[in-house]
Amino acid sequence: MKLSRAQYDEIVQFVSILSCSRQSLKKLKLRFPSQSQCTLLSIFSQEYQKLMKRTHANHHTPEAMERYYQRYHSRVMENSSAPVLLELANEVSLSPALMARIVLEKFLQAQESVTVSKAVINGMLRDTSLITDRTLANQVLQCTLNDFCYGPLVDCIKHSIGHEHEVLLREKLLENHLAFLEEDQLRDKGYDKTPDFILEVPVAVEGHVIHWIESKASFGDDSSHRAYLQEQYWSYWNRFGHGLVIYWHGFIEELDCHRERGILLKDCFPSDIITLQHTSSGPILPVVH
Incomplete structure (x- = not known):
């Protein structure tokens, strides 16, 4: 479906106020019923990825990563059945899959006291049964299943x-x-x-x-x-x-x-x-x- 620049800009403007969730996709479809769902989803995904790239540096400083890990750890101790990682990702406007990656990396570093390779982390994100901490494995899986723009499932x-x-x-x-x-x-x-x-x-x-x-x-x-x-x-x-x-x-x-x-x-x-x-x-x- 071809869009005029005016039509495209209107969609992008609406996408800018949405979070990465199923509810947001429903709102987008209701707002633009004449556009195909594939077109809207593709634009939504592209705009969200642009946002993540713009804010990547803010979320990946050593201080921010440590802060996210500590907040996850304290909250999961209070209620391990709550979607802690998902809620944390939404609070700081970060992709759930990217939040899961950050916390998983910090967890592995704390366990092994070494820098863990990307290959190991990617493998655990694809197969959460490889994560030894069952609570964290469940939290990571929730993030993967609920992220529409990032993560192994989306790939x-x-x-x-x-x-x-x-x-x-x-x-x-x-x-x-x-x-x-x-x-x-x-x-x-x-x-x-x-x-x-x-x-x-x-x-x-x-x-x-x-x-x-x-x-x-x-x-x-x-x-x-x-x-x-x-x-x-x-x-x-x-x-x-x-x-x-x-x-x-x-x-x-x-x-x-x-x-x-x-x-x-x-x-x-x-x-x-x-x-x-x-x-x-x-x-x-x-x-x-």
């Missing part, structure tokens, strides 16, 4: 959704009888940075020749699109020619401003693809799918 969901949309794009290419090479095939040929699909025979979309297609299971906002342009799209354009990016959850329509330079944006698979096909007598004619 798995994002990976699955991304893969699902790549499969969908592949099916659309097959339905339209388009020959293509996939990312893995391109890497086998020695390419390092590659789009999801290279078309072996270019097609035309809305009057523009397309050589490659990239799938993004997210909303295309200013910061993410700018980063993708710099790190991916222009590199693809330089190697393979003009291409198409599909933001399945929509994008700010004003960002679709590089068409003449060779990068198109769509929020779905195009329905007006024109290919070149041989007739029985030999000439090549355009065919509209």
Whole structure:
């Protein structure tokens, strides 16, 4: 779903007053009933991650981390069945999964008196049965299950959704009888940075020749699109020619401003693809799918 910048700004303004909770997502959907839930969730997640990045330094000073750990420890001693970590995260406006990481790291340091590796912490966040303290394990699991923007569960969901949309794009290419090479095939040929699909025979979309297609299971906002342009799209354009990016959850329509330079944006698979096909007598004619 394409949004005008005014529509996008209105959603972002509303998101800025929400916390990271199921109730907030319901409020967002009620406020913007005409927008798809996937679009709203993607914008919500992006804005929340931006907030966490802006405030990261404040929460990760040695003093702040020690303070959070001590507050957790004292509260859990009073009532171990209460969602202490969740409540603490909400109080200081920090992602529950990030709060769980901080407290878990401080707990492990206190147990072992050494700096614990990220790999160990990540493993325990993915599998809380590895945490020896059963109360802390339960608290960490609560944070993981109730965080919509961070944590191992969110990472798995994002990976699955991304893969699902790549499969969908592949099916659309097959339905339209388009020959293509996939990312893995391109890497086998020695390419390092590659789009999801290279078309072996270019097609035309809305009057523009397309050589490659990239799938993004997210909303295309200013910061993410700018980063993708710099790190991916222009590199693809330089190697393979003009291409198409599909933001399945929509994008700010004003960002679709590089068409003449060779990068198109769509929020779905195009329905007006024109290919070149041989007739029985030999000439090549355009065919509209």
